[in-house]
Amino acid sequence: MRLIDHRTDLEVMDRRACLGLLGSHRVGRVAVVSGGRPLIFPVNYVMDDGTVLFRTDPGTKLSGAHSQYYMSFEIDGIDEHSHEGWSVVVNGVGREVVEPNELARVQALPLMPWSPGDKQHWIRIRPETVTGRRITRRG
Amino acid sequence: MRLIDHRTDLEVMDRRACLGLLGSHRVGRVAVVSGGRPLIFPVNYVMDDGTVLFRTDPGTKLSGAHSQYYMSFEIDGIDEHSHEGWSVVVNGVGREVVEPNELARVQALPLMPWSPGDKQHWIRIRPETVTGRRITRRG
Numbered sequence: 001m002r003l004i005d006h007r008t009d010l011e012v013m014d015r016r017a018c019l020g021l022l023g024s025h026r027v028g029r030v031a032v033v034s035g036g037r038p039l040i041f042p043v044n045y046v047m048d049d050g051t052v053l054f055r056t057d058p059g060t061k062l063s064g065a066h067s068q069y070y071m072s073f074e075i076d077g078i079d080e081h082s083h084e085g086w087s088v089v090v091n092g093v094g095r096e097v098v099e100p101n102e103l104a105r106v107q108a109l110p111l112m113p114w115s116p117g118d119k120q121h122w123i124r125i126r127p128e129t130v131t132g133r134r135i136t137r138r139g
Numbered sequence: 140m141r142l143i144d145h146r147t148d149l150e151v152m153d154r155r156a157c158l159g160l161l162g163s164h165r166v167g168r169v170a171v172v173s174g175g176r177p178l179i180f181p182v183n184y185v186m187d188d189g190t191v192l193f194r195t196d197p198g199t200k201l202s203g204a205h206s207q208y209y210m211s212f213e214i215d216g217i218d219e220h221s222h223e224g225w226s227v228v229v230n231g232v233g234r235e236v237v238e239p240n241e242l243a244r245v246q247a248l249p250l251m252p253w254s255p256g257d258k259q260h261w262i263r264i265r266p267e268t269v270t271g272r273r274i275t276r277r278g
Contacts (some may be wrong), residue, residue, distance in 0.1 A: 033172050074179045
């Protein structure tokens, strides 16, 4: 059965479908609030027990043992020509991984940083909501 | 000559290259601040005289004659396997297009909404900054 959001005419994906897509992709975009403004940037990521992990440079505002920020994370697969596609959005709080045992474990995860810089800090987003939409082709 | 950001080892694209990529793509992601939190969503867009135009549903917080919001807009082309790619980010203020002549003109632009809903409201982001990065393959 398909669940359709009649306001947007998009098919609503259930959480399981969203987590499946999150687990099978590697590139997304993170949005944070900085100085009252939204700021968006692409990241490589990996899923870890239902959370989103990505790496960031030392010295950025995101890193720090006591820092935590609301984050919105998005992945999508949209065909610019056929106008078909899907998107998954994760909203939650992101915190740097600082506990030594936890850090050792995540450093062994298969995550290449998106850029070749010194991205030694790991940020974990714990989802509060996971939502997904798929464009349906209807008459 | 290539300009390299030595903090990230990414190649910095100049504004002309960024505008070229913005002009040749159709799908991006917008981030806004809502209730103090970041919120990200995919949009189809079209460039119009150096500004970003996208459509939104009536009744969303973005529409309204007197509404204006800081927005961060991103497009990218990243190969998940080769780890090569680029991204362009536009930061600026988004406002709904409400002036009748201007609205008539933008409604004639080639912009299909990303989803099939009733997206009769047009939002224009006037860039304050346009930045782009490309992953360089170095030794």
